[in-house]
Amino acid sequence: MTEQLRELYQQVILDHNRNPRNFHELEHATKKVDGYNPLCGDHYTIYVEIDGNTIKDIGFTGNGCAISKASASVMSATLKGSTIAEARQLFDVFHKLVTGEPGSLSTAELGRLAAFSGVSEFPARVKCASLPWHTLNSAIEGDKETVSTE
């Protein structure tokens, strides 16, 4: 097993893949958006319940690789209860993290998101990690009902 692979498949990712959090539909969703990666067939539906400026609840369903599923799971656990402004900020932080751009947060500040730091070494997998975030972003901004990585 190479060091890079261990970096990619960190325990947090393997755990969230095996036991995804918030892996269900939301009965009281105010918005639901489909996210596709047509190249590999990954497909998730992200449900959000937004109350004013707060993301009250997030759920997701669908199918894809360990990276995308763990990303959706960690995202849902991280953003549940946060404000829209915080979600936007973390979207930006996560994007920089997986594309290898220098970010403003330390590993400690990144918390669970730091598990995705290995993704930037795998250009083919960046889209897997970012698909749930792009989908959620669209749900928040309310501009689309379907998001595609292509």
Added chain:
Amino acid sequence: MTTATGTLPRSASLIQDFLDVDRIRDDFPILHHPVRGGRALVYLDNAATTQKPRQVIDRIVRYYSEENSNVHRGVHYLSEVATDAYEKARTTVKRFIGASDEKEIVFTRGTTEGINLVAQSWGRKNVGAGDEILITAIEHHSNIVPWQLLCEEKGARLRVAPVNDSGELVLEEFARLLTPRTKLVAFGHASNALGTINPIRKMIGLAHAAGAVVLIDGAQGVPHLHIDVRDLDCDFYAFSGHKVYGPTGTGVLYGKEAILDAMPPWQGGGDMILSVSFEKTTYNALPYKFEAGTPNIEGVVGLAAALDYVSAIGIDAIATHEQDLLHYATKRLLAVEGVRIIGTAAEKASVISFVLEGVHPHDIGTILDQEGIAIRTGHHCAQPLMMRFNVPATARASFAMYNTREEADALIVGLQKVMELFR
């Protein structure tokens, strides 16, 4: 396997092979080019594209070093040389697939373009409202979408013949779906996603008996099977150069002369005309009518070199070797806990699609890649087929003449590493 080596060690194969695989491997420079920090390449993505032998690479270099010019135009020396090479390539293709005449060989960018040409030219002329086009459930998107576009435009209907749980066509259903309304039947010679080899002779016979024209998507047929279009009696046969050791951006559409002749041109431009005035244009004869613009000359001469290479080795010997790899790898894969093979037809090309319980194919692909093993993961441009088998994606290993049993072993070792990580 994880240590840096130039090439894989090869022990003597237990079965008597007709191929000298070591010698063949020597012809393919890329197989000796390490990947991922010094690992030997185990290239098992041949259904996507094959690697190219030195004979093809050298031929293209020679073309550009000594022969480059435009074809069918100049009176000068190089134009003659280039035209001669281009047209000789047509003869090579004609012989390779057993066509009657060079007029029946249209050079294209690939299988996809060949199918689109037939859909747009033959289809627009011959398919009308209420007519039907019949395909099968295991088609590649390139043999689905061009027909959908045509059906949408014409108000025709696309029918789909089902496959059983092994991925084999249900021939009775196929026969039942053939009606007097069926204008054209299009199906793959072999499935890129499952490997299933279709009983094309029977299918052609049934389609013709119903009065339909037959197109075969031969993208996965030509690399593995002996083709004789006259013997098969198909009306169209389309294939890609790059899947049979030739350059990308090359392909062939075979069509019976009488059918091609009656078809309107598809794309307009240079080379496809006899005379042009603003009032009227007269089209060129076959096959030039369908080759508008300067063609991929370098690619076509490279394709001829590839077909010559395959002919010299012999397609039957290649098939025997690939079938050995198919059966060996299948047996070894089935011994891996949690592996399920999708596509278990009795007749298969050397393609194995599989899923591993609890691990998404994409993750399998990334982990194998770190070991230098190239496989394809995803829906293989056959999403309706993935739905039929209720899997979002599969991992696919596909074997070519230069692959070895040791490489199949490397795949198994790689999968064991996948399981170590995920279990």
